[in-house]
Amino acid sequence: MTVRLDPQLLDILACPSDDHAPLRAGTPADPQADVLTCTACGRGFPVVDGIPVLLLEEASPPLPAGERP
Template structure:
Protein backbone atom coordinates (compact mmCIF):
# COMPACT_ATOMS: atom_id res chain seq x y z
CA UNK A 1 0.00 0.00 0.00
CA UNK A 2 1.27 3.47 -0.85
CA UNK A 3 1.54 6.37 1.56
CA UNK A 4 -1.58 8.52 1.47
CA UNK A 5 -0.98 11.95 3.01
CA UNK A 6 -2.50 15.33 2.31
CA UNK A 7 -0.34 17.28 -0.16
CA UNK A 8 -0.37 20.31 2.17
CA UNK A 9 1.07 18.16 4.96
CA UNK A 10 3.84 16.88 2.67
CA UNK A 11 4.77 20.50 1.89
CA UNK A 12 5.46 21.33 5.55
CA UNK A 13 7.04 18.06 6.70
CA UNK A 14 10.83 18.02 6.66
CA UNK A 15 13.54 15.42 7.05
CA UNK A 16 15.18 15.82 10.49
CA UNK A 17 18.67 15.21 9.05
CA UNK A 18 20.90 18.31 8.66
CA UNK A 19 21.27 17.55 4.91
CA UNK A 20 17.51 17.49 4.45
CA UNK A 21 15.36 18.00 1.41
CA UNK A 22 11.78 17.48 0.34
CA UNK A 23 10.08 14.27 1.47
CA UNK A 24 8.65 12.07 -1.26
CA UNK A 25 5.84 9.60 -0.59
CA UNK A 26 6.41 6.02 -1.71
CA UNK A 27 4.17 4.36 -4.24
CA UNK A 28 2.90 0.81 -4.35
CA UNK A 29 5.58 -0.39 -6.77
CA UNK A 30 8.68 0.03 -4.61
CA UNK A 31 9.96 -1.40 -1.31
CA UNK A 32 9.61 2.05 0.27
CA UNK A 33 5.85 2.18 -0.36
CA UNK A 34 5.02 2.81 3.31
CA UNK A 35 7.77 5.36 3.80
CA UNK A 36 8.54 9.02 3.18
CA UNK A 37 11.97 9.35 1.57
CA UNK A 38 14.20 12.42 1.72
CA UNK A 39 15.18 13.58 -1.75
CA UNK A 40 18.65 14.66 -0.55
CA UNK A 41 19.95 12.25 2.13
CA UNK A 42 17.81 9.30 0.90
CA UNK A 43 16.73 8.25 4.39
CA UNK A 44 13.27 6.67 4.46
CA UNK A 45 10.92 7.27 7.38
CA UNK A 46 8.05 4.89 8.14
CA UNK A 47 4.43 5.97 8.06
CA UNK A 48 2.54 4.05 10.74
CA UNK A 49 -1.27 4.22 10.73
CA UNK A 50 -1.08 7.37 8.61
CA UNK A 51 1.40 9.09 10.96
CA UNK A 52 4.92 9.86 9.68
CA UNK A 53 7.61 8.81 12.17
CA UNK A 54 10.31 11.40 11.43
CA UNK A 55 12.98 10.16 13.82
CA UNK A 56 16.55 9.56 12.65
CA UNK A 57 16.66 6.39 14.78
CA UNK A 58 13.70 4.98 12.84
CA UNK A 59 15.02 5.86 9.37
CA UNK A 60 16.26 3.23 6.92
CA UNK A 61 18.17 3.50 3.68
CA UNK A 62 16.81 1.29 0.93
CA UNK A 63 19.75 2.09 -1.35
CA UNK A 64 22.23 0.46 1.10
CA UNK A 65 20.02 -1.92 3.10
CA UNK A 66 18.64 -4.72 0.89
CA UNK A 67 16.01 -5.83 3.43
CA UNK A 68 15.18 -3.19 6.09
CA UNK A 69 12.60 -5.49 7.71
CA UNK A 70 15.16 -8.22 8.41
CA UNK A 71 16.64 -8.76 11.76
Template structure:
Protein backbone atom coordinates (compact mmCIF):
# COMPACT_ATOMS: atom_id res chain seq x y z
CA UNK A 1 0.00 0.00 0.00
CA UNK A 2 1.48 3.33 -1.01
CA UNK A 3 -0.73 5.51 1.21
CA UNK A 4 0.06 5.71 4.93
CA UNK A 5 -3.27 5.06 6.63
CA UNK A 6 -4.63 3.01 9.51
CA UNK A 7 -5.13 -0.53 8.11
CA UNK A 8 -8.48 -0.94 9.90
CA UNK A 9 -9.77 2.31 8.41
CA UNK A 10 -8.47 1.36 4.98
CA UNK A 11 -10.31 -1.97 5.17
CA UNK A 12 -13.76 -0.38 5.65
CA UNK A 13 -13.49 2.55 3.20
CA UNK A 14 -15.75 2.49 0.14
CA UNK A 15 -16.67 5.05 -2.49
CA UNK A 16 -19.43 7.47 -1.37
CA UNK A 17 -21.24 7.11 -4.71
CA UNK A 18 -24.39 4.93 -4.69
CA UNK A 19 -22.38 1.86 -5.81
CA UNK A 20 -20.24 1.87 -2.62
CA UNK A 21 -17.42 0.05 -4.41
CA UNK A 22 -13.98 -0.63 -2.90
CA UNK A 23 -11.19 1.90 -3.34
CA UNK A 24 -7.68 1.24 -4.66
CA UNK A 25 -4.54 3.29 -4.07
CA UNK A 26 -3.39 5.96 -6.49
CA UNK A 27 -4.65 7.44 -9.72
CA UNK A 28 -5.16 5.29 -12.83
CA UNK A 29 -2.08 6.79 -14.50
CA UNK A 30 -0.11 7.47 -11.27
CA UNK A 31 -0.33 4.50 -8.87
CA UNK A 32 1.86 6.23 -6.26
CA UNK A 33 -0.31 9.39 -6.08
CA UNK A 34 -1.94 10.32 -2.76
CA UNK A 35 -5.42 9.43 -3.99
CA UNK A 36 -7.91 6.60 -3.59
CA UNK A 37 -9.73 5.57 -6.77
CA UNK A 38 -13.11 3.85 -6.94
CA UNK A 39 -12.98 0.45 -8.63
CA UNK A 40 -16.47 1.00 -10.07
CA UNK A 41 -17.09 4.64 -11.04
CA UNK A 42 -13.46 5.69 -11.48
CA UNK A 43 -13.60 8.78 -9.25
CA UNK A 44 -10.37 9.60 -7.43
CA UNK A 45 -10.42 11.10 -3.94
CA UNK A 46 -7.47 12.99 -2.42
CA UNK A 47 -5.73 11.80 0.73
CA UNK A 48 -4.47 14.76 2.76
CA UNK A 49 -2.12 14.13 5.68
CA UNK A 50 -3.24 10.49 5.77
CA UNK A 51 -6.94 11.41 5.84
CA UNK A 52 -9.08 10.41 2.84
CA UNK A 53 -11.40 13.19 1.63
CA UNK A 54 -14.37 11.12 0.45
CA UNK A 55 -16.56 13.98 -0.78
CA UNK A 56 -17.99 13.71 -4.27
CA UNK A 57 -17.32 17.41 -4.89
CA UNK A 58 -13.60 16.85 -4.10
CA UNK A 59 -13.28 13.89 -6.49
CA UNK A 60 -11.62 14.04 -9.87
CA UNK A 61 -12.66 11.92 -12.83
CA UNK A 62 -15.59 9.56 -12.96
CA UNK A 63 -19.04 10.09 -14.44
CA UNK A 64 -20.35 13.64 -14.47
CA UNK A 65 -23.98 12.63 -14.02
CA UNK A 66 -23.36 11.20 -10.52
CA UNK A 67 -21.83 14.37 -9.00
CA UNK A 68 -25.15 15.74 -7.74
CA UNK A 69 -27.85 14.26 -5.57
CA UNK A 70 -31.30 15.13 -4.33
CA UNK A 71 -30.08 15.28 -0.74
CA UNK A 72 -30.75 18.08 1.78
CA UNK A 73 -30.19 21.55 0.41
CA UNK A 74 -30.35 20.44 -3.22
CA UNK A 75 -33.29 21.03 -5.46
Protein backbone atom coordinates (compact mmCIF):
# COMPACT_ATOMS: atom_id res chain seq x y z
CA MET A 1 0.00 0.00 0.00
CA THR A 2 1.28 3.45 -0.86
CA VAL A 3 1.73 6.12 1.79
CA ARG A 4 -1.03 8.69 1.33
CA LEU A 5 -0.28 11.94 3.06
CA ASP A 6 -1.20 15.48 2.21
CA PRO A 7 1.62 16.77 -0.06
CA GLN A 8 1.98 19.90 2.09
CA LEU A 9 2.45 17.75 5.20
CA LEU A 10 5.04 15.60 3.44
CA ASP A 11 6.91 18.80 2.46
CA ILE A 12 7.33 19.86 6.10
CA LEU A 13 7.99 16.47 7.72
CA ALA A 14 11.64 15.78 8.51
CA CYS A 15 13.71 13.05 10.09
CA PRO A 16 13.90 13.55 13.87
CA SER A 17 17.63 12.75 13.91
CA ASP A 18 20.17 15.55 14.25
CA ASP A 19 20.40 16.22 10.49
CA HIS A 20 16.62 16.90 10.09
CA ALA A 21 16.59 15.83 6.45
CA PRO A 22 13.40 15.58 4.34
CA LEU A 23 11.44 12.32 4.16
CA ARG A 24 10.28 10.48 1.05
CA ALA A 25 7.38 8.04 0.76
CA GLY A 26 8.32 4.36 0.39
CA THR A 27 11.78 2.83 0.34
CA PRO A 28 14.36 2.56 -2.45
CA ALA A 29 13.57 -1.16 -2.74
CA ASP A 30 9.77 -0.76 -2.42
CA PRO A 31 8.30 2.63 -3.40
CA GLN A 32 4.85 1.35 -2.36
CA ALA A 33 5.83 0.54 1.25
CA ASP A 34 4.00 2.19 4.16
CA VAL A 35 7.20 3.89 5.26
CA LEU A 36 8.72 7.36 5.13
CA THR A 37 12.45 7.16 4.41
CA CYS A 38 14.98 9.81 5.43
CA THR A 39 16.86 11.19 2.45
CA ALA A 40 20.05 11.63 4.51
CA CYS A 41 20.39 8.69 6.90
CA GLY A 42 18.04 6.23 5.22
CA ARG A 43 16.06 5.36 8.36
CA GLY A 44 12.55 4.12 7.64
CA PHE A 45 9.67 5.46 9.71
CA PRO A 46 6.47 3.40 9.66
CA VAL A 47 3.13 4.88 8.70
CA VAL A 48 0.39 3.25 10.79
CA ASP A 49 -3.24 3.88 9.81
CA GLY A 50 -2.12 6.94 7.84
CA ILE A 51 -0.14 8.42 10.74
CA PRO A 52 3.67 8.69 10.47
CA VAL A 53 5.47 7.36 13.55
CA LEU A 54 8.48 9.70 13.69
CA LEU A 55 10.25 8.16 16.67
CA LEU A 56 13.87 7.09 16.30
CA GLU A 57 13.11 4.08 18.53
CA GLU A 58 10.47 2.87 16.03
CA ALA A 59 12.52 3.50 12.87
CA SER A 60 14.28 0.85 10.87
CA PRO A 61 18.09 1.07 10.99
CA PRO A 62 19.84 3.53 8.67
CA LEU A 63 20.57 2.26 5.16
CA PRO A 64 24.14 1.96 3.91
CA ALA A 65 25.25 5.08 1.99
CA GLY A 66 24.92 3.43 -1.44
CA GLU A 67 21.28 2.44 -0.81
CA ARG A 68 19.92 5.78 0.43
CA PRO A 69 17.29 7.63 -1.62
